[in-house]
Amino acid sequence: MNYLENLKWRYATKKFDTSKKVSYKDLEKLKKAIQLSVSSYGLQLYKVLIIENIALRESLKHFSWGQNQITDASHLIVFCNYTNVENKHIDGFIELTSKTQDIDITNLNEYGSFIKGKIKQMTQSELFNWTSKQTYLALGNLLNACADLRIDSCPMEGFESEKYNDILGLSEQGLNAAVIATIGYRSFEDYSQNRSKVRKPLNKLFQTL
Numbered sequence: 277m278n279y280l281e282n283l284k285w286r287y288a289t290k291k292f293d294t295s296k297k298v299s300y301k302d303l304e305k306l307k308k309a310i311q312l313s314v315s316s317y318g319l320q321l322y323k324v325l326i327i328e329n330i331a332l333r334e335s336l337k338h339f340s341w342g343q344n345q346i347t348d349a350s351h352l353i354v355f356c357n358y359t360n361v362e363n364k365h366i367d368g369f370i371e372l373t374s375k376t377q378d379i380d381i382t383n384l385n386e387y388g389s390f391i392k393g394k395i396k397q398m399t400q401s402e403l404f405n406w407t408s409k410q411t412y413l414a415l416g417n418l419l420n421a422c423a424d425l426r427i428d429s430c431p432m433e434g435f436e437s438e439k440y441n442d443i444l445g446l447s448e449q450g451l452n453a454a455v456i457a458t459i460g461y462r463s464f465e466d467y468s469q470n471r472s473k474v475r476k477p478l479n480k481l482f483q484t485l
């Protein structure tokens with residue numbers, strides 16, 4: 277499939293077909309696409325929840341502007357950023373790099389200290405914003421991977437993070453629900469699939485210097 281064709285095909289799905297489920301195989305592909313997302317320094321300072329449980333989704337829907345996609349879609353994906361960045365996150369990344377690339381850890385310690393030093397310069401709220409921004413890169417990858425597999429999706433910010441954090445027990449894990457997405461298959465009754473895309477013209481969006 278052509279990349280631009282995929283992007284034209286996808287749209288923020290408002291009404292999902294409740295009878296259709298994303299297969300295990302496709303879900304694994306989507307997980308790998310998220311896993312391959314870029315992140316600052318490669319730290320991947322987030323966790324991704326994949327929620328199938330319908331009762332859980334019903335309770336989350338109350339805190340998602342009542343949006344039907346939460347329960348009608350095949351799966352609800354919650355991208356959770358770490359609210360604080362601790363040395364253990366960087367140490368874990370350095371260890372993983374050492375193992376994966378077969379590099380002696382002593383050769384990576386300087387890089388680890390560099391990252392820790394940069395992170396120390398950030399305030400708590402800067403760190404929170406920084407880790408939550410990383411989740412949007414993963415979200416973008418999920419949406420594009422979905423389009424490639426002809427799976428519909430809807431990125432969503434219309435939800436109450438604090439309620440999600442309570443219901444999903446995220447706060448005690450040092451996590452915060454940053455952004456969510458629903459995935460599944462469009463209902464033929466979803467009229468928004470027929471609407472033309474509203475996008476700024478290229479000459480307004482770009483400036484070549």
Ligand SMILES: Cc1cc2nc3c(=O)[nH]c(=O)nc-3n(C[C@H](O)[C@H](O)[C@H](O)COP(=O)(O)O)c2cc1C
Pocket residue numbers: 286287288289290343430431432433434435455473
């Ligand atoms: C971060 C983000 C949050 C969004 N939140 C919602 C949402 O809560 N509910 C919804 O129906 N659409 C939501 N959207 C969908 C946008 O409205 C939609 O992507 C935009 O209008 C462009 O249309 P298209 O995706 O159909 O091309 C969100 C999109 C993004 C990127």
